[in-house]
Amino acid sequence: MNSLLAFYTLASRTVMAEDVVNSSRDADNYRSLPNIIWSCLTTIFLCTWVSLHPNVPKPVDETKLNTRQRYAHKLCTFLKDQAFPFILLLIAPEWILMWALRQRLVVEYMVQNKQGV
Numbered sequence: 001m002n003s004l005l006a007f008y009t010l011a012s013r014t015v016m017a018e019d020v021v022n023s024s025r026d027a028d029n030y031r032s033l034p035n036i037i038w039s040c041l042t043t044i045f046l047c048t049w050v051s052l053h054p055n056v057p058k059p060v061d062e063t064k065l066n067t068r069q070r071y072a073h074k075l076c077t078f079l080k081d082q083a084f085p086f087i088l089l090l091i092a093p094e095w096i097l098m099w100a101l102r103q104r105l106v107v108e109y110m111v112q113n114k115q116g117v
Helices: 002-021 034-053 067-091 095-113
Strands: none
Touching: 034 067, 067 095
16 A cells, blocks of 8 residues: 555656646646546546455465465465456446445344354
């Protein structure tokens, strides 16, 4: 998370540095279209990533796996638990609301039936 925040800060500083260099011309006193698009895309990326960040994958005993199987498991877990939901959330933002609602309903069911104990 800290690296993403640092990336966003450095990106905005680059935009400010470009504005200072070009401030001698009247037309360059305003933000350009690429600068606006870049800041929007960076904000969307960070908000989407942070909204999915709290999900923790289920634990797996990796002591019985060899090195190749361990890396394959980590890659599959990353693609399934982080990359796919991230891309889906960029395409359909309302999906996160339905996902959270589903998680809440499952937890309520588990509490009522005391399966979580």
